[in-house]
Structures are given as C-alpha cells and as structure tokens.
Amino acid sequence: xxxxxxxxxxxxxxxxxxxxxxxxxxxxxxxxxxxxxxxxxxxxxxxxxxxxxxxxxxxxxxxxxxxxxxxxxxx
Amino acid sequence: xxxxxxxxxxxxxxxxxxxxxxxxxxxxxxxxxxxxxxxxxxxxxxxxxxxxxxxxxxxxxxxxxxxxxxxxxxxxxxxxxxxxxxxxxxxxxxxxxxxxxxxxxxxxxxxxxxxxxxxxxxxxxxxxxxxxxxxxxxxxxxxxxxxxxxxxxxxxxxxxxxxxxxxxxxxxxxxxxxxxxxxxxxxxxxxxxxxxxxxxxxxxxxxxxxxxxxxxxxxxxxxxxxxxxxxxxxxxxxxxxxxxxxxxxxxxxxxxxxxxxxxxxxxxxxxxxxxxxxxxxxxxxxxxxxxxxxxxxxxxxxxxxxxxxxxxxxxxxxxxxxxxxxxxxxxxxxxxxxxxxxxxxxxxxxxxxxxxxxxxxxxxxxxxxxxxxxxxxxxxxxxxxxxxxxxxxxxxxxxxxxxxxxxxxxxxxxxxxxxxxxxxxxxxxxxxxxxxxxxxxxxxxxxxxx
Numbered sequence: 001x002x003x004x005x006x007x008x009x010x011x012x013x014x015x016x017x018x019x020x021x022x023x024x025x026x027x028x029x030x031x032x033x034x035x036x037x038x039x040x041x042x043x044x045x046x047x048x049x050x051x052x053x054x055x056x057x058x059x060x061x062x063x064x065x066x067x068x069x070x071x072x073x074x075x
Numbered sequence: 076x077x078x079x080x081x082x083x084x085x086x087x088x089x090x091x092x093x094x095x096x097x098x099x100x101x102x103x104x105x106x107x108x109x110x111x112x113x114x115x116x117x118x119x120x121x122x123x124x125x126x127x128x129x130x131x132x133x134x135x136x137x138x139x140x141x142x143x144x145x146x147x148x149x150x151x152x153x154x155x156x157x158x159x160x161x162x163x164x165x166x167x168x169x170x171x172x173x174x175x176x177x178x179x180x181x182x183x184x185x186x187x188x189x190x191x192x193x194x195x196x197x198x199x200x201x202x203x204x205x206x207x208x209x210x211x212x213x214x215x216x217x218x219x220x221x222x223x224x225x226x227x228x229x230x231x232x233x234x235x236x237x238x239x240x241x242x243x244x245x246x247x248x249x250x251x252x253x254x255x256x257x258x259x260x261x262x263x264x265x266x267x268x269x270x271x272x273x274x275x276x277x278x279x280x281x282x283x284x285x286x287x288x289x290x291x292x293x294x295x296x297x298x299x300x301x302x303x304x305x306x307x308x309x310x311x312x313x314x315x316x317x318x319x320x321x322x323x324x325x326x327x328x329x330x331x332x333x334x335x336x337x338x339x340x341x342x343x344x345x346x347x348x349x350x351x352x353x354x355x356x357x358x359x360x361x362x363x364x365x366x367x368x369x370x371x372x373x374x375x376x377x378x379x380x381x382x383x384x385x386x387x388x389x390x391x392x393x394x395x396x397x398x399x400x401x402x403x404x405x406x407x408x409x410x411x412x413x414x415x416x417x418x419x420x421x422x423x424x425x426x427x428x429x430x431x432x433x434x435x436x437x438x439x440x441x442x443x444x445x446x447x448x449x450x451x452x453x454x455x456x457x458x459x460x461x462x463x464x465x466x467x468x469x470x471x472x473x474x475x476x477x478x479x480x481x482x483x484x485x486x487x488x489x490x491x492x493x494x495x496x497x498x499x500x501x502x503x504x505x506x507x508x509x510x511x512x513x514x515x516x517x518x519x520x521x522x523x524x525x
Contacts, residue, residue: 007294008280011102011462015284021467029471033478044479045119052471059464067299069457 005066012066021063025055076428083122084129084429088436091133096444099141100456101465102151106142106378107506108273109154110134110400112472115266118407124420125429131382131404132433137441139374140184144449147176147367149301149457156374159346163353163363163370170360173304174450178317179364180371181445183326185314185438187375190330192434195380196427198334199387206389213391213413214518220393221511227339230503237504239523242516244495248488258481262408264488265513267480269402270473271489272509275497277469282494301457303450312446322368325352329369330376337384340395340507341377345370379434387426390418392514395507402510 005012032051036044098109110131117130142153143160150165152158160180167176209216225234245268252258283289315323329348336344353366381396382404391413392398392405405416421429444452477489496509512519 005296005298006284006290007296008277008284008462008466012296012299013463013466017461017463018466021461021463022470023467025464025467025471026474029475030478033475041479042119042121045116045475048475048479049116049472052468052475055471056464056468059467060460063461063463065458065461067301067457069454070300070302071454072302072304 014063014066017063021055021059024059024062025052028052028055028058080123080125083126084432085436087117087122087126087130088133088433088440091130092137092437092440092444095134095137096141096441096452097456097460099138099153100145100453101460101462102145102153104154104465105273106138106154106156107399108277108469110138111273111402112270112469112476114401115269115403115407115476118403118410121410124417125425127404128386128417128421128426128429129433131401132379132430133437135378135382135400136184136188136375136434136437139378140181140371140441140445143180143184143367143371143374144177144445145453145457147173147180148303148450148453151301155342156345156378159342159349160367160370163366166359166363167367171304172360175317176364176367177445177449178312179322179368181442182314182317182323183368183371184375184445185442186323186326187330187372188379188434188438190327190372191334191376191379192383192430194331194334195337195383196387196430198337198380199384200423202384202388209389209393210391214515216391216393217511217515218518220398221508221515223338224340224395224505224507224511227343228503228505228508233502234504234508237499237508238512238515239519241495241499241509241512242519244492245513245516246520248492252481252484252488255484257484262481264481264485265406265408266403267473267477267485267489268492268513269510270476271492272496272506272513274469274473274489275493275495275509276500277466277497278490278493279497279501281466303454305450314442318364318368322365325365326369326372328352330372333373333376334380334384337377337380337396338394340505341374341381344377345373349373383430386416386418387423390416392510398510398514399506 005014028051029048033044033048036047098104114131118127139156142157146152146157146160147164150161150168152161164176221238225231228234249264252264253260258264329352333344333348349366349370352369353362356362356365378396381394382401385393385397386404392402397405406413473489474486477486
C-alpha cells in the first residue's frame with residue numbers, strides 16, 4: 001500500500017520526512033551559529049547559513065522526492 | 076572601481092545565477108520568500124553596496140525566467156509571477172510546443188530586461204528632484220501605501236480592517252522587547268518581522284497539520300506524476316529567431332508601459348497587460364505564444380522597475396517589489412537603514428554601471444541556460460531535490476535570523492507574527508499590504524491616542 005502524502009506549499013510531502021528535515025536543518029543551523037565566535041556577528045551569520053545549507057544537503061540525501069517523473073519521446 | 080570589486084560583482088552575478096537557477100525550478104516557491112532572506116544575508120555579510128545591487132538584479136533576472144520554465148515543461152508554476160502563464164503554457168505543451176515556449180519566454184525575458192533597465196533609470200532621474208519633499212512625509216506615505224495596496228488588492232475591506240491591529244502587533248512586540256531588555260533601546264526589530272510575514276502562510280499550514288481534524292482535511296495524493304517530453308532540438312538560437320516581430324513588438328510595448336506603473340503589483344500588471352494584448356489575437360496558438368512571451372517580458376520589467384525606480388529616485392520602498400522582495404536593499408539593520416541605504420551609498424554612475432553589468436551578464440547567461448539546459452535542469456530538480464528539504468532550509472533560516480535579531484524571545488515573537496500574518500494572508504490580505512503596515516506601524520500607533 002502506498003502512503004498518502006500531504007499537499008503543502010505547492011508540492012507533496014511526507015509528514016515524517018518533513019519533521020526530519022525541519023529538525024535536521026534547525027539543529028545544523030543553530031549549531032553553526034553557536035560554534036562561531038560569540039563576538040563576531042558576521043561569522044555567526046555565515047556559520048549559521050553554512051549549517052542551514054549542510055542540513056539541506058543531508059536532508060536531500062536522506063529523503064526521496066515524492067514526485068514521479070516520466071520522460072517520454074516527443075510525439 | 077578596482078579589479079577586486081569588479082571580480083566581486085562578477086562572483087555576485089554567478090552566485091545569484093547558480094542559486095536561483097535551482098530555486099527557480101522548484102515548483103511553488105514564492106518570489107518574496109526566496110529573494111528577501113538571501114538578499115538580506117548578502118547585505119548583512121558586509122559586502123560592498125554595489126555588489127549587493129548586482130546580486131539582487133541578477134537574482135531577479137534569473138529567478139523570473141527559471142520560474143517560467145517548469146510552467147512551460149510540466150505545467151507547475153515555479154513562482155507566483157508565472158501563475159498567469161499556466162493556462163497558455165499548458166495549451167502549447169499539449170500541442171508539443173513546450174520547447175518553443177521556453178525559447179519564447181527566454182527571449183521575452185531579454186526584451187523585458189532590455190526595456191526596463193534604461194527606462195527605469197530615466198524615470199528615476201525624472202523623479203529624483205522630488206525625493207527630498209517626499210522623504211519628509213515618508214512615514215505618512217507608508218500609511219497611504221498600506222491603504223493604497225489594500226484598495227488595489229482583492230479583499231479591500233478586509234485589508235483595510237487589518238491595518239491597525241497588525242500595526243499594534245508589530246509595535247507591541249517592539250515595546251515588549253525594549254521593556255524586558257531583549258534589545259537595546261536604540262534597536263528597532265524589523266528584519267525578523269519581515270521574515271515572519273514572509274513565512275506566515277507556510278507556518279500556518281505547518282501548524283494546522285498538528286490539528287488532527289485539519290490534518291485529515293488537507294489535500295492528499297499518493298503520488299505526483301509529471302510527464303516531460305524529450306525533444307531533439309535543444310540548440311542555441313539567436314533571440315529573434317525564436318519569436319515573431321509582432322511578439323517582440325508587443326512585449327517591448329507592454330514592458331515599457333509597466334515601467335510607469337511601478338507602484339502597482341507585478342502579478343496584477345502581468346495579468347492585466349498580458350491578457351489584454353493576447354486577447355486581441357484570434358488564432359489560439361498565436362494567442363498563447365503572445366501571452367507567454369509578453370508575460371515573461373512583463374515579469375522582468377515589473378520587478379526591475381519596481382526596485383530600480385524607488386531605490387534610485389527615493390531611497391524609500393514605495394512599490395510592492397521594493398517593500399517586499401527588495402526590502403533588504405532599503406532596510407537591513409544594522410548595515411542599512413531608511414536614511415542610509417543603497418540610495419545614499421551609491422552614486423548615479425555606480426547605479427547605472429551595476430544595473431547594466433548585472434542586467435547584461437545575467438541575461439546572456441540565463442538565456443543560454445534556458446535554451447540549452449532547461450529540460451535537464453527541470454528533471455534534475457524534480458527527481459533529486461525533495462520538497463521537505465527546502466521547507467527545512469526555510470525554517471532553519473528563520474530560526475537563525477530571529478535569534479540573531481533579539482534572542483530566544485524573538486523566536487516566539489516571529490512565530491506569533493507568522494501565525495497572525497499567515498492567517499491574514501490566507502484570508503486575503505497580501506504580502507504587500509502587510510509589509511507596508513510594518514513600515515507604517517510607528518506612525519499609526521502614535522497617532523491613535525485620543
């Protein structure tokens with residue numbers, strides 16, 4: 001049986017995967033922020049952004065997109 | 076102008092193109108919510124103002140064209156501005172003309188950019204002498220802006236009613252932060268409230284998933300099947316081989332007109348002007364072609380004029396684009412403020428140079444990408460990038476900027492702003508009105524004591 005997905009913000013998502021991605025990105029972002037030197041706001045921003053991107057990459061690797069793409073020859 | 080600075084500007088163009096090529100192909104990503112936070116990060120990183128402007132202009136050009144591509148290929152609009160094209164793009168796609176559509180869109184975008192940049196610069200110079208007198212009334216103008224945007228929106232009365240309560244929410248939170256010492260007295264929290272507004276609709280959807288009844292009522296599908304037709308010809312063509320003279324002429328004219336209407340909403344202008352010109356054509360294929368070409372041109376022209384004119388002429392965000400996606404160019408404390416932003420930091424020559432540099436370079440590169448790699452990129456993004464990861468990235472972003480703005484309490488403050496604004500957004504009060512209210516809030520709240 002195929003699991004049902006929820007249509008959120010223009011595309012389909014699986015709830016468990018969504019929670020995983022949000023948790024991952026939140027943790028990596030804030031870890032990045034707190035790892036940066038506390039006095040330097042620019043570095044805090046960059047470390048945080050780096051964390052966000054890292055979370056995004058990990059979630060992309062862990063989660064399968066819910067779209068089925070079919071490529072057909074031109075008719 | 077040093078070589079180093081020129082190199083930074085070049086990197087800004089390339090960075091914007093790489094980033095927004097991918098974001099553009101992702102279905103459903105709203106322009107404001109993808110442009111504003113990243114531009115803000117670029118501003119806060121402390122790069123030169125001219126590099127910021129270059130980045131933003133390239134981002135707009137890339138995003139607006141790339142958003143149109145999935146619309147042509149699979150009927151999924153990449154962003155809000157490409158929604159008016161859906162019907163016409165689907166019509167052409169069903170006739171196996173998706174590749175032709177993309178080429179027409181790409182040429183349309185070049186025309187829109189080529190018309191909008193010089194015309195906006197000229198218009199800004201015409202308006203500039205009035206900027207001093209306009210600035211004295213800036214706070215009042217935001218109030219009028221909120222009323223004006225309410226009146227041209229779909230739900231006029233609802234938007235008007237929401238103005239004062241929303242202003243109370245923003246000012247209320249600011250005063251709370253000052254009184255509990257979350258931020259120093261001289262710091263006005265703005266940026267994270269902007270993000271709260273931007274992320275509002277998504278946040279409301281996410282939170283309503285926690286309600287069992289609501290969750291069961293959400294639209295569901297087991298699978299989304301997307302069909303892409305392979306095509307043999309994916310060659311690079313000269314722009315004028317892709318569209319007819321008539322299409323080119325119409326696109327240029329509507330782009331020109333839209334510059335004078337920079338204070339109106341871009342998507343409204345695209346529908347109004349795009350449908351008007353295409354409805355005059357009888358032949359259905361030609362009609363759809365005119366629609367997508369002119370709409371693609373308009374999406375560029377409306378966005379570029381909406382940011383260039385207020386930025387060059389006034390320095391205060393008095394257009395839906397300026398107050399929304401381009402907001403960080405006007406106001407991004409502590410780096411930029413309404414009295415100290417790109418308008419004040421860049422000379423006329425620097426403005427023109429950055430606009431031309433970004434406009435020409437980004438147009439050429441995105442044109443080539445759209446012509447040659449549109450299909451491959453769409454397939455890659457649809458197959459490899461999960462929607463969940465994008466939503467996660469957004470949430471991470473908001474958390475970071477909310478915390479940096481005013482600490483832990485502000486994460487909950489932004490949550491509150493998101494819930495209120497997202498609900499209002501669902502009820503029909505658009506982003507533009509809400510952004511204007513944020514600017515108008517100090518004036519409104521101090522003039523309510525009787």
